[in-house]
Amino acid sequence: MTQTTDTPTAAEPMGRFERLLTLWVALAMVGGIAVGTVAPGLVQAIAAAEVASINLVVAVLIWAMVYPMMVNVDFAAVAGVARQPKGLLVTLTVNWLIKPFTMALLAVLFFDYVFAPWIAPEDAAQYIAGLILLGAAPCTAMVFVWSQLTRGDATYTLVQVSVNDLIMVVAFAPIVALLLGVTEISVPWETLVLATVLYVVLPLAAGLVTRRMLGSDAAIEAFTARIKPLSMVGLIATVAILFGLQGEVILSKPAVIVLIAVPIVIQSYGIFALAYGAAYMLKVPHRIAAPCAMIGTSNFFELAVAVAISLFGLNSGAALATVVGVLVEVPVMLSLVAFANRTRARFA
DSSP, X not given: OOOOSSSOOOOOOOOHHHHTHHHHHHHHHHHHHHHHHHOHHHHHHHHHSEETTEEHHHHHHHHHHHHHHHHTOOGGGGGGGGGOTHHHHXXXXXXXXXXXXXXXXXXXXXXXXXXTTTSOHHHHHHHHHHHHHHHTOBOSSHHHHHHHHTTOOHHHHHHHHHHHHHHHHHHHHHHHHHHHTOSOOOOOHHHHHHHHIIXXXXXXXXXXXXXXXXXXXXXXXXXXXXXHXXXXXXXXXXXHHHHHHTHHHHHHOHHHHHHHHHHHXXXXXXXXXXXXXXXXXXXOOHHHHHHHHHHHHSBOHHHHHHHXXXXXXXXXXXXXXXXXXXXXXXXXXXXXXXXXXXXXXXXX
């Protein structure tokens, strides 16, 4: 049967391709940087395919990753979410009452104190601003991929992401304004709207149409099993493109990249531990707990990058910090996916 919020399903064994996913992603990182160095014209062409700070090539690949999970969304089970509110409560508490402020604290700690001997004060201020933007923008699209890899409840994950996005519309600008000390934040609404349409609305509609065409649960399961490898291929291709687009920056400023990555990595593992641990203590089922922790751990990098560019400029340290968030996210999230899968049996 398809997953619902009421009926737990046995976890399928991971295929050989999935078990080696970390290796494929590592090769994609190296390959992306190599392509960006050897064929800069190709990378520039891909970078030019952008609307409202969203790269359309990457958007298509993410759509391909999200679509298989959307096929598993059962609208008849949405009402069941109300009977299990703890997962949603953990997600919203961590995302909006904890994550932005701990990211700001870590950014100030590292760049104003720990890294002060190596970073000029004006550069440090820029990096802090970029990290704050990342911390205030929880994930929209990629969380569907992480949920799928942890055998998450597709319907519950959709509700979590949707509620999170609604809150982001009203809370993102005030939180960023408070932490940055800026009186006016120009939110790129076209980025928010386009990302929601591309990553949620369109794949959800396609998934709904597919479910109706397939009809039975058995047919739906067989179909999703066939297209699941395409989702992983989309993830690998996305990583290669992202690292290709930023290959020049990685090679020219490796030390700065590492310094910026330190608070991001600490924040990611810390937020995951907090959310995952809270879900465990509240006896939230694993199929809800894993995506619940993933949403706050990963970031809506398109929004963060867009705001950083609009506030501080394309070549600013703030924009660089948000880009480092993109580069760090995939390997960190894959490690957390592996941890969540190993600890599944500990949950009720």
